[in-house]
Amino acid sequence: xxxxxxxxxxxxxxxxxxxxxxxxxxxxxxxxxxxxxxxxxxxxxxxxxxxxxxxxxxxxxxxxxxxxxxxxxxxxxxxxxxxxxxxxxxxxxxxxxxxxxxxxxxxxxxxxxxxxxxxxxxxxxxxxxxxxxxxxxxxxxxxxxxxxxxxxxxxxxxxxxxxxxxxxxxxxxxxxxxxxxxxxxxxxxxxxxxxxxxxxxxxxxxxxxxxxxxxxxxxxxxxxxxxxxxxxxxxxxxxxxxxxxxxxxxxxxxxxxxxxxxxxxxxxxxxxxxxxxxxxxxxxxxxxxxxxxxxxxxxxxxxxxxxxxxxxxxxxxxxxxxxxxxxxxxxxxxxxxxxxxxxxxxxxxxxxxxxxxxxxxxxxxxxxxxxxxxxxxxxxxxxxxxxxxxxxxxxxxxxxxxxxxxxxxxxxx
Numbered sequence: 577x578x579x580x581x582x583x584x585x586x587x588x589x590x591x592x593x594x595x596x597x598x599x600x601x602x603x604x605x606x607x608x609x610x611x612x613x614x615x616x617x618x619x620x621x622x623x624x625x626x627x628x629x630x631x632x633x634x635x636x637x638x639x640x641x642x643x644x645x646x647x648x649x650x651x652x653x654x655x656x657x658x659x660x661x662x663x664x665x666x667x668x669x670x671x672x673x674x675x676x677x678x679x680x681x682x683x684x685x686x687x688x689x690x691x692x693x694x695x696x697x698x699x700x701x702x703x704x705x706x707x708x709x710x711x712x713x714x715x716x717x718x719x720x721x722x723x724x725x726x727x728x729x730x731x732x733x734x735x736x737x738x739x740x741x742x743x744x745x746x747x748x749x750x751x752x753x754x755x756x757x758x759x760x761x762x763x764x765x766x767x768x769x770x771x772x773x774x775x776x777x778x779x780x781x782x783x784x785x786x787x788x789x790x791x792x793x794x795x796x797x798x799x800x801x802x803x804x805x806x807x808x809x810x811x812x813x814x815x816x817x818x819x820x821x822x823x824x825x826x827x828x829x830x831x832x833x834x835x836x837x838x839x840x841x842x843x844x845x846x847x848x849x850x851x852x853x854x855x856x857x858x859x860x861x862x863x864x865x866x867x868x869x870x871x872x873x874x875x876x877x878x879x880x881x882x883x884x885x886x887x888x889x890x891x892x893x894x895x896x897x898x899x900x901x902x903x904x905x906x907x908x909x910x911x912x913x914x915x916x917x918x919x920x921x922x923x924x925x926x927x928x929x930x931x932x933x934x935x936x937x938x939x940x941x942x943x944x945x946x947x948x949x950x951x952x953x954x955x956x957x958x959x960x961x962x963x964x965x966x967x968x969x970x971x972x973x974x975x976x977x978x979x980x981x982x983x984x985x986x987x988x989x
Contacts (some may be wrong), residue, residue, distance in 0.1 A: 578914030580921070581938060584627070587793035587826035589739045589837040591627035591670055594914060595934045598628035598829070598901055599674030599742055600924035601799065604962035606646040608641070609656045613962060615663045621927055623666035623857050625934030627786035629664055630672040630742055631657075634733075636725040639692075639859040640677035640750070644684040649673065649732040656839055661737030670729045672740035672795065673733040677722055679750030681835060693718060695753040695760040695767070712871070713762065714869060718775055722750070727787045730794075740793035740826075743781060743789040745816075747842060751777040752799060758807045758837060770808075770815035777816075777824040785824035795899075796820050797829040798845065800886040803841035804834060810886050814893045827897040829922055830887045839868065841900060843925075843951050844903050878949035880905050900962055905945040907937040928953045929965040 581593045597618075614631070621629045634657075635641040635648045650739040657673070664671040692703055698705040700711040714722075730741045745751040753759040754776045761766050766775050777796075783857060785794045798816050802808045808816075814887050817828055833841030833958035840846060848868035883902030889900055900913035901922035910921040926933055929947040936943045948967070957963040 578908045578911055579753060580914060584897075584919055584965070585738065586795070586919075588791065589628075589670055589793040591920070592668060593625070593627040593934070594919050594920045595625070595627045596829075596899055596908070596922045597621050597626050597629035597927050598670075598922045598924035599632040599672070599744065600928075601632045601957055602713065602962050602965070603643070603645075603695060603957045605645050608635075608645060608650075610660050614658050617931075617962075618660055619663035619667060620931040622664040622669035622671075624928070624930075625925070625933040626669050626675055627738065627934075627940060628670040630674050631660060631738075632674050633674050633744065634673050634729065636677050636722070636729040638723070639688055640722075640851035641686075642678040642683055643682055644686060647673070649729045649736065651732075653796055654732055654736045657736040657738070665737070666951070670739040671737075672793070673736075673738045674727075674741050674742040674744055674797070675726060675729045675733065677725070677750040677754045679789075680707075681750075681753075682706070695773075696762055719729065719766075719779070723783050725782050727783050730784045730788045730792070734788050734791050736744075736867045738792065740795060741784065741788065742795040743777075743784060744796055744797050745777050745820075746797050746799040746831045746833075747774045748836060752834070755799065756802055756808050756834065757775065757812075758802060758804060766786055770812040772955075774816045774819040778819045781820050781823040785826075789826070793826045794824065794861075795827045795829055796825050797831055798955060799834075800830050800832045800883060800914060801841075802834050802838060803832055804837035807837065808835065810889050810974065814890055817890050817894045817896075821894050821896040825896055826913075827899055827919065828890075828894075829899045829901055830883065830890060831901050832883055832886065836868075837871075840872045840876055843903055843954070844876075844882035845949040845951060846872050846876055847951050848955045851952065852958065863912065873970060877977065879903065881909050884913065884916070888916055888920070903949070905943050905947060907943070912936070924952070925949060925953055925965075928963055929968060 604760045635646045680694040693714045694711045697713040717724040800813045849865045880903045898917040899920040899922045902919040926945040926947040952966045
């Protein structure tokens with residue numbers, strides 16, 4: 577049986593064990609810089625025994641943000657991100673920066689252009705809430721510019737002290753907008769077949785790997801499948817994995833689902849759409865969550881290791897290191913994935929519920945996470961405090977009560 581507490585080497589970086597905290601949006605940022613809350617959250621997860629923790633969704637440019645305050649790695653924010661890295665390193669863990677570009681998945685009005693860019697032109701499904709009804713097809717020159725933005729962001733991540741970068745290519749963000757046939761309708765060499773659709777994301781991977789690969793591990797988070805009619809299949813996911821392997825990926829983190837068409841598949845359980853709708857001020861935004869609720873399979877129930885069957889198919893097809901993500905809640909589950917040939921396991925909600933989880937697994941191999949996959953931590957993310965587990969009486973961040981009371985939180989320094 578595989579040892580989940582044995583070290584694993586990813587590119588030039590060695591983790592103390594096989595557990596990785598997933599890049600799951602914390603929303604603990606202000607003015608595009610991390611806050612002290614983010615330092616404390618990831619410091620607590622590192623102290624809890626994780627091998628590597630991932631800071632979620634750091635945009636490669638201001639236009640690459642999904643949210644107004646989304647983190648951006650630039651000259652002004654590097655010292656703030658260095659504080660997060662220092663806190664994690666002090667606890668003996670490694671830290672990764674998840675970097676991405678939203679493309680047309682933008683929920684603010686501060687774009688520098690009237691239309692968001694995407695793989696293809698057409699209706700901007702997210703932009704309609706902001707009064708942007710159409711998106712534009714990226715040009716080749718824009719692809720080159722965005723590739724350089726990914727490279728520049730990876731370079732700044734190295735400067736800030738990150739051990740790895742994870743390029744987000746799933747869930748409907750820009751690079752996934754190329755990979756998925758749901759959004760890529762191009763007729764040129766970047767559209768059509770699965771091999772063509774992954775061409776631009778693979779170019780980004782190769783450029784980042786060439787720039788920082790000798791100093792940092794370079795990972796990609798990619799969809800196994802879209803789980804929506806007309807979307808990417810597992811067979812096409814294997815094509816994506818092979819292309820990213822050829823481009824130099826040190827590890828692939830396997831996920832599934834899209835933020836609009838099949839968000840339920842990302843989490844493997846129903847979303848608290850009523851809670852999310854209540855948190856919205858606009859009628860259209862409230863209606864959107866009602867529609868998403870109606871599109872969730874009625875029979876959907878959480879099952880531990882819910883992506884394992886699909887992930888095994890990719891494991892059989894590629895040689896690069898793979899990280900299993902999807903409902904790991906026990907040491908037994910982690911060991912099952914490792915015995916199947918995966919090199920690491922990735923968790924998010926279970927660590928929001930209990931940042932000490934990895935240490936608890938080590939102390940008691942029979943311990944099982946108390947997370948019930950209700951996804952209320954996702955709804956909490958949209959509140960003023962950022963993500964936390966509403967089931968826990970004393971959240972990780974002791975400042976939460978002050979934040980809810982309206983007190984400003986300082987930036988990490």
